Amino acid sequence: MIKYFTNIKEAIVSNAIGFGVTFRHLFKPSVTLQYPDEKWNLPERSRMRLHMDWEDCIGCQKCARACPVDCIHMTVTKVPRDFDELGKTKNDTQKRLLVEDFYIDLSECMYCSLCVYPCPEDCLYMTREYEFSVYERDDLIADFAPVPEQLMKNAYEAIEEEQRQKEEARRKKKEAAAKKAAAEQAKAKEEPDSKDEE
Amino acid sequence: MQGLIELVQNLGVTADWLAATLAVIVYAVLVFLFLALFALFAVYLERKVSGHIQDRLGPMRVGWHGILQTIADTVKLLTKEDIIPENADRPLFILAPFVLFLGTYLVYAALPFGPNATASNLNIGLFYIIAVSSLVVIGTIMAGYSSNNKWSLYGGMRSAAQIVSYEIPVGLSLLVGVMMASSLNMSAIVINQTTGIGGIGGFLGWNFIQNPFAFIAFVVYLVAGTAEANRTPFDLPESESELVAGAYTEYSGMRWAFFFLAEYANMWIVAVLATVVFLGGWNSPIPGETFVPGWIWLFLKALGVVFIQMWARWTFPRLRVDQLMVTCWKYLTPIAFFNILGVGFWMIFIG
Numbered sequence: 373m374i375k376y377f378t379n380i381k382e383a384i385v386s387n388a389i390g391f392g393v394t395f396r397h398l399f400k401p402s403v404t405l406q407y408p409d410e411k412w413n414l415p416e417r418s419r420m421r422l423h424m425d426w427e428d429c430i431g432c433q434k435c436a437r438a439c440p441v442d443c444i445h446m447t448v449t450k451v452p453r454d455f456d457e458l459g460k461t462k463n464d465t466q467k468r469l470l471v472e473d474f475y476i477d478l479s480e481c482m483y484c485s486l487c488v489y490p491c492p493e494d495c496l497y498m499t500r501e502y503e504f505s506v507y508e509r510d511d512l513i514a515d516f517a518p519v520p521e522q523l524m525k526n527a528y529e530a531i532e533e534e535q536r537q538k539e540e541a542r543r544k545k546k547e548a549a550a551k552k553a554a555a556e557q558a559k560a561k562e563e564p565d566s567k568d569e570e
Numbered sequence: 571m572q573g574l575i576e577l578v579q580n581l582g583v584t585a586d587w588l589a590a591t592l593a594v595i596v597y598a599v600l601v602f603l604f605l606a607l608f609a610l611f612a613v614y615l616e617r618k619v620s621g622h623i624q625d626r627l628g629p630m631r632v633g634w635h636g637i638l639q640t641i642a643d644t645v646k647l648l649t650k651e652d653i654i655p656e657n658a659d660r661p662l663f664i665l666a667p668f669v670l671f672l673g674t675y676l677v678y679a680a681l682p683f684g685p686n687a688t689a690s691n692l693n694i695g696l697f698y699i700i701a702v703s704s705l706v707v708i709g710t711i712m713a714g715y716s717s718n719n720k721w722s723l724y725g726g727m728r729s730a731a732q733i734v735s736y737e738i739p740v741g742l743s744l745l746v747g748v749m750m751a752s753s754l755n756m757s758a759i760v761i762n763q764t765t766g767i768g769g770i771g772g773f774l775g776w777n778f779i780q781n782p783f784a785f786i787a788f789v790v791y792l793v794a795g796t797a798e799a800n801r802t803p804f805d806l807p808e809s810e811s812e813l814v815a816g817a818y819t820e821y822s823g824m825r826w827a828f829f830f831l832a833e834y835a836n837m838w839i840v841a842v843l844a845t846v847v848f849l850g851g852w853n854s855p856i857p858g859e860t861f862v863p864g865w866i867w868l869f870l871k872a873l874g875v876v877f878i879q880m881w882a883r884w885t886f887p888r889l890r891v892d893q894l895m896v897t898c899w900k901y902l903t904p905i906a907f908f909n910i911l912g913v914g915f916w917m918i919f920i921g
Contacts, residue, residue, distance in 0.1 A: 379901075394885045398623050
């Protein structure tokens with residue numbers, strides 16, 4: 373019987389407390405961020421869209437090997453040692469490989485940033501841009517290698533030049549070897565006579 | 571209503587029966603318009619109030635601060651496909667929203683909108699309202715049964731049980747106001763509240779502070795009225811649709827909008843009855859002030875009670891069906907009986 377009245381009293385008290393709580397919240401400012409008009413300031417090291425500076429890439433392919441989903445694709449060509457048009461990176465490293473093609477498939481990237489750490493020249497990093505939705509999946513392949521045409525032409529010319537020189541050298545060496553072999557043979561024909569005389 | 575009949579007669583219609591019929595039709599259309607506009611406003615108010623209680627903003631993008639949101643929702647509901655299950659009882663299925671709405675709409679024939687603005691100022695106005703509002707039970711059972719869905723049937727039966735049970739505390743609490751005015755006529759009840767404690771009118775004349783039993787009756791009425799309108803914390807018929815299914819689960823588009831409209835109409839009825847019987851109807855809280863017209867006070871007070879119902883929705887968790895029945899039969903009904911006894915003794919011995 374007593375429980376009946378304690379129930380009523382508890383009901384009234386708890387209801388009043390509940391009403392008070394919600395009424396107080398009615399006057400607190402809301403925490404909604406109205407998205408397109410107000411955007412959140414992302415932290416400094418947020419892992420959003422990848423970006424790469426082609427001028428600083430030395431073509432070592434450490435990032436492509438580190439990527440767990442193989443979304444970084446690059447084509448790297450070796451240029452001759454005396455080709456000095458490639459220039460230096462921002463850390464004063466002489467570039468020795470021509471990065472012809474560097475594209476990242478952002479639809480496969482999982483934003484783990486495992487590719488950022490191995491880069492020796494700090495040219496691959498994650499930016500704070502997250503609003504890059506597109507209408508077709510192919511538009512998400514980000515091409516980061518704006519190779520100047522003149523540079524490509526010069527590089528390929530230099531490579532061909534080197535190939536030619538190497539061919540030349542090899543041919544000459546072959547000729548020399550053939551000559552030497554012929555000379556040795558001729559000499560070997562004469563030698564048995566002198567050897568027998570001793 | 572007399573005014574409307576005279577207006578129609580002044581426009582040239584001479585036959586009495588024709589003028590009366592036309593006036594009735596015009597009033598019915600006006601009430602329906604009011605219901606539609608009130609539902610528009612109440613949905614927007616509810617979303618904003620619920621948003622701010624939950625520390626968020628509510629609709630903000632459609633129109634300035636989301637004012638046109640309900641219109642957008644209505645357009646969406648109108649363009650939805652009207653699905654009727656194949657094995658559903660087709661006539662009952664189609665009629666159920668209308669029967670439900672009828673039960674609510676018939677009450678508006680006796681509901682006051684101001685001092686002289688009642689369609690029919692019946693001498694048994696309150697009795698008629700309580701009686702007619704039971705028609706919604708038929709609508710709910712029809713909706714639950716005709717959906718050919720076991721969960722809908724359960725939901726409909728539970729909702730019917732809830733509405734029927736809570737009619738009793740509603741009637742008994744309203745009886746307190748009737749006792750204090752000695753009349754079932756709503757105008758008489760309001761006029762009785764012009765003088766109160768210490769002979770001063772205004773706020774002190776309102777029924778709910780005249781004696782402590784009237785205050786308890788007011789609280790009991792608010793609780794039971796919220797249950798009548800199927801609102802949280804008593805919204806089993808609708809909440810089940812969040813969980814499994816409810817009485818209205820097979821309804822889509824405009825049919826569902828009708829149930830929704832009936833719920834807001836019910837909420838307004840509960841609010842106006844609370845205002846008329848307990849909060850002084852169209853009397854202003856400042857004694858003797860006649861500048862502001864009566865219907866504005868009625869609307870403001872009724873909106874306050876509507877706001878209390880919305881406030882309660884976001885404060886309390888839902889009641890289980892057995893807790894609901896226990897609340898009604900074991901707590902509210904005995905308290906309501908006790909109130910009537912108390913008010914009777916108070917009026918006889920203390921005056």
